[in-house]
Amino acid sequence: MRWRLVWAVLAGAAAELAGVGLIAAAAWLITRAAEQPPLAALSVAIVAVRAFATSRGVFRYAERLTGHDVALRAQAGTREDLYASLIPPQSPRHGGADLLSRMVDDTEAVQDLLVRCLLPAAAALITAVAAVTIGLTIFPPAALVLLAGLAIAGALLPAATAAGARRWAARIAPARADLAARTADLVHGAADLAASGAGDRALRSALDADAALAALERRQSRVHASALAFGVLTQGLTVAAIVLLAQGAGVGSVGTAVLALMSLVAFEPVLPLAAAGERLTGILAAVRRLREVRATPPAVTEPAHPAPLPSAPLTVEVRDLVVRHAAPPAVTAPATTTATATATGAGDAPHPEPATPAAAVDGVSLALTPGKRVALVGPSGAGKSTLLAALMRLVEPESGTITVNGADVRDLGSDDVRTLMTGLTQDPYVFQTTLRANLQLAGPGKSEEALEAAVRQAKLQTWVRSVGWEAELGEDARTVSGGQLQRLALARALLYDPPVLLLDEPAEALDEQTADELMADLLDATHGRTTLLVTHRLRGLEQVDEILVLEHGRVIQRGTHRELVERPGYYRDLWESEMLTRR
């Protein structure tokens, strides 16, 4: 990469220098030819003009080729790093439209950093040094004026545009993120917005966000246009000053023409630096945002030397487990408010510390011996999914232990743990590919019979038969109903067949009858399989070995179905109300 970058800089500088040489040689040739010297006196200049003209194109081509090659490689490298940093589960996880804009726009900014800022700046510097050096050999005072003009247009002006743009970039980035988020809400939430009659309001707020962004961008364009105009003015004044100085000092028409035209051309690579300075601010903000994603710590700490995986049969023991989620990040004020607050200094006011959230799982102990099936029940928000996430190493417990055959899961690689304990998560995802590929995700080498069996166990065979194995499923699962999605994910979990199966509400989003059938089939399918099942439905739970009732993260009741229905408490109340609604 480093050598490619050097070649790109050299080719860019050579193209600019050829341009300066071409104009200087042409100026000399034209003014000298006017004096009608013998042709032999012009032959070197004629060859030089041709050589510079030809080589300029060749160097420019080489610069574009190597420059874009370097930039695209850098962009690909940045994307790769970003993807790699997103693979381990993060806490908190970046997501949605914001992450998309970071992945697309911000990684493109890395390309711009090279193509629009670093390479042009290096080429401009080399050209400026060459032009000033040539000027010094002809008429030193003119060279000094040229140096001053180039310094204003190439250093002071870009610094000023960068400072001006920084203010706007700080406001434009959140305004753009705001618009992206509102647009994503409009697209993905179209059905919900229409159903709750909030479509017009959402559209209006997206249009307001659009108008706010457009206003900011218009003001930024004004800064951009004035900077460009000031650069051209500096160029004109510098050349005029050089001509006046040279004529006053009696440099002669040939020397004056060479100085004037060469100075004019020396500004060519320097003038775009004002725009580059402006762009640099946005680019640096994008680089910062990318760093933020890469620096987000993974949700769990990986051991430096993962212990070997315990082999089945597995006994999983959870002892006094406490899991606390991080407090949600403070809501940032809308872009315009932030800017106003910064301008007035109000933004410096200290933010109140977020209160420590209550533990989602608070001192839970349980044992899953080989073949044992345990059910977790409890009200919404009781901590059931969090317990499953801790078993899958998706969240780091605050205290307590989880061991597999005596080995602490913190000493195992988290990917390894997920080959031992995994299953159906609460928000299953359908990938934009065929139904078969969606299932095979869990077992690329599994036989056709295994696929069929998983589909049968998940009670999905009628649907599969009607749409076919090669049916394309949508990324946003529009082609799949809630129940089908749930059963597809269940089939995937059953196909993966981990030693310890974790199932988070497998009958969620199903109608009463299908849910009953599914639970009955599931309890059959998991017979003799180590299983931890989160459910809101109690029917069939007489088949599981132990039931834990969670409330506010704590186990408030535990026992078999028979024991729990005999005792007064949450379980018996829930059982009675379930029986009542079924009558």
Ligand SMILES: Nc1ncnc2c1ncn2[C@@H]1O[C@H](COP(=O)(O)OP(=O)(O)OP(=O)(O)O)[C@@H](O)[C@H]1O
């Ligand atoms: N990623 C998270 N960040 C912060 N808090 C969270 C997170 N996930 C869950 N919580 C909180 O932790 C608590 C337990 O949530 P959890 O999803 O484990 O409950 P649950 O029993 O599975 O609920 P449900 O039956 O509705 O799925 C809740 O108060 C929830 O708001």
